Amino acid sequence: MLEFTPSRVTCRAGNVVKHAGGDVVVGQEAAPLTRHLRVHQDGGHTVLEFRGEIDIAAAAEIGPHLDALTGHPGCRIVIDLRPVEFFDCSGLRLLHRARHRVHVHGGRLALVCAHPLTLRILRITGLSRLLPPQPTLEAALGRPGAASGSH
Structure with missing residues (x-):
């Protein structure tokens, strides 16, 4: 199935076909795996x-995808919590599991979080020491000149 707009075509697989100066460019657009999880590639991460x-229901949806994505040697993962509206102990469990799995496989895990209440939960539980939150995706990706720092 193809969907057409004046400047782009999207096929069922989520590939986006754009015109760039007469050339056709095919790229992968971020597609939600579940209602609570969207995955995309950025700079090798x-x-x-x-x-x-x-919450517990969202964690049950996210868990299998998280396990699949964090189970590869040398994986480079960034978990972005900026679109999160509510975060409880089920979310903490997901972060801890991801950190453990990435560490066991010799990978790298970074966290993006700027929401004050979520940052407070991370700090109170001590998870912010194990997985320091970065304020922006650019900082978590380690891009030069990106503002970084943990809360």
């Missing part, structure tokens, strides 16, 4: 964007 309310 797999970015897992948690969305909405991360």
Whole structure:
């Protein structure tokens, strides 16, 4: 199935076909895996964007995808919590599991979080020491000149 707009075509697989100066460019657009998880690639990193309310039901949806994405040697993962509206102990469990799995496989895990209440939960539980939150995706990706720092 193809969807057409004046400047782009999207096929069922999520590939986006754009015209760039007469050339056709095919790229992968971020597609939601679940209602609470969107995954995309950025600079050699797999970015897992948690969305909405991360509670026990959301964790049950996200868990299998998180396990699949964090189970590869040398994986480079960023978990982005900026679109999260609610975050409880189920979300903390997901972060801890991701950190453990990435560490066991010799990978790298970074966290993006700027929401004051979520930052407070991370700090109170001590998870912010194990997985220091970065304020922006650019900082988590380690891009030069990106503002970084943990809260």
